[in-house]
Amino acid sequence: MTERSFAVVPATDDDWSAIWPFFREIVADGESYAFPLDLTEQTGRPWWMEQPPGRTVVARAGDGRVLGSAKWGPNRPGRGSHVATASFMVDPAARGLGVGRALATHVVAAAATAGYAGMQFNAVVETNTAAVALWTALGFRVVGTVPRAFDSRRHGLVGLHVMYRPLAADDPAPPTANGS
Amino acid sequence: MTERSFAVVPATDDDWSAIWPFFREIVADGESYAFPLDLTEQTGRPWWMEQPPGRTVVARAGDGRVLGSAKWGPNRPGRGSHVATASFMVDPAARGLGVGRALATHVVAAAATAGYAGMQFNAVVETNTAAVALWTALGFRVVGTVPRAFDSRRHGLVGLHVMYRPLAADDPAPPTANGS
Numbered sequence: 001m002t003e004r005s006f007a008v009v010p011a012t013d014d015d016w017s018a019i020w021p022f023f024r025e026i027v028a029d030g031e032s033y034a035f036p037l038d039l040t041e042q043t044g045r046p047w048w049m050e051q052p053p054g055r056t057v058v059a060r061a062g063d064g065r066v067l068g069s070a071k072w073g074p075n076r077p078g079r080g081s082h083v084a085t086a087s088f089m090v091d092p093a094a095r096g097l098g099v100g101r102a103l104a105t106h107v108v109a110a111a112a113t114a115g116y117a118g119m120q121f122n123a124v125v126e127t128n129t130a131a132v133a134l135w136t137a138l139g140f141r142v143v144g145t146v147p148r149a150f151d152s153r154r155h156g157l158v159g160l161h162v163m164y165r166p167l168a169a170d171d172p173a174p175p176t177a178n179g180s
Numbered sequence: 181m182t183e184r185s186f187a188v189v190p191a192t193d194d195d196w197s198a199i200w201p202f203f204r205e206i207v208a209d210g211e212s213y214a215f216p217l218d219l220t221e222q223t224g225r226p227w228w229m230e231q232p233p234g235r236t237v238v239a240r241a242g243d244g245r246v247l248g249s250a251k252w253g254p255n256r257p258g259r260g261s262h263v264a265t266a267s268f269m270v271d272p273a274a275r276g277l278g279v280g281r282a283l284a285t286h287v288v289a290a291a292a293t294a295g296y297a298g299m300q301f302n303a304v305v306e307t308n309t310a311a312v313a314l315w316t317a318l319g320f321r322v323v324g325t326v327p328r329a330f331d332s333r334r335h336g337l338v339g340l341h342v343m344y345r346p347l348a349a350d351d352p353a354p355p356t357a358n359g360s
Binding site: 027030033034035036037075076077078079080081082083117118120122123142143144145146147148149150151152153157160162164166 | 255322323342
């Protein structure tokens with residue numbers, strides 16, 4: 001794209017009703033997230049809409065449509081709160097537009113600016129090759145893989161990668177991630 | 181010990197007031213757990229006293245004193261709920277009595293009996309060598325180490341191990357763990 005057709009901006013409370021349909025679809029698809037399987041629009045909200053110091057952002061198209069969303073914040077409280085974590089969902093109807101990469105680049109840069117020392121993903125499904133490739137391109141590496149820890153709907157029991165990259169305020173993302 | 185001077189039993193609601201003093205001491209010591217640093221007896225309770233399907237147990241001495249506690253349950257909801265996790269705390273005044281090993285042996289066996297396929301520790305502080313040695317003796321292995329993810333009070337930024345062992349109902353613990 002020569003022009004970006006969407007912007008990554010803070011989510012408002014009203015955005016949840018637009019996120020929920022693709023959140024539900026992605027969880028039900030069973031290939032990427034270990035969220036509860038019985039969530040409703042009401043009970044699902046706190047699983048995605050973060051309270052400070054967490055943040056939730058959306059990729060909003062020019063016409064206002066929400067194409068994807070990300071949430072991020074400290075991975076642990078207390079003596080682990082200097083490492084961030086994040087989660088990402090892109091509306092399947094908006095795939096191929098670079099939404100995931102734009103969300104990820106935004107979140108990595110924002111976490112670096114906020115002073116986090118690194119970012120950890122706790123559970124990247126190893127068969128979710130698009131996600132693994134994107135995180136690798138953005139400078140994350142696989143720290144380890146917990147065997148058979150995710151019950152993929154199509155693949156059965158597969159591993160969950162723990163992925164990590166250090167962050168520094170003057171190096172928010174490696175060069176390969178700066179074209180989005 | 182030729183006789184065990186304590187028993188591992190389900191915690192009651194009343195046990196929290198006995199757990200809280202050593203929970204607070206261990207968190208403040210800053211070498212093993214990334215819990216919030218501003219917890220009170222009231223706000224700390226839900227961080228340790230599990231709701232089903234989670235479980236909290238205590239090691240109770242013959243005189244009723246609580247020597248240590250453990251909590252365990254599914255590590256993740258939904259498509260990750262077949263893997264358990266657990267946390268352990270032993271009153272520093274009761275160290276050296278085998279309380280930690282007895283709690284761990286109990287929890288591993290109970291999780292296997294409950295049908296979990298494995299047990300994962302998400303954040304074992306690498307400088308907590310007593311814990312790492314115990315988990316290794318109980319059949320856990322280090323899946324990977326997230327660098328500098330824990331701000332140890334004495335050691336500064338140190339790694340957090342992700343540790344894992346498979347469970348099977350007919351093999352609740354390896355032979356080295358069966359003497360407690």
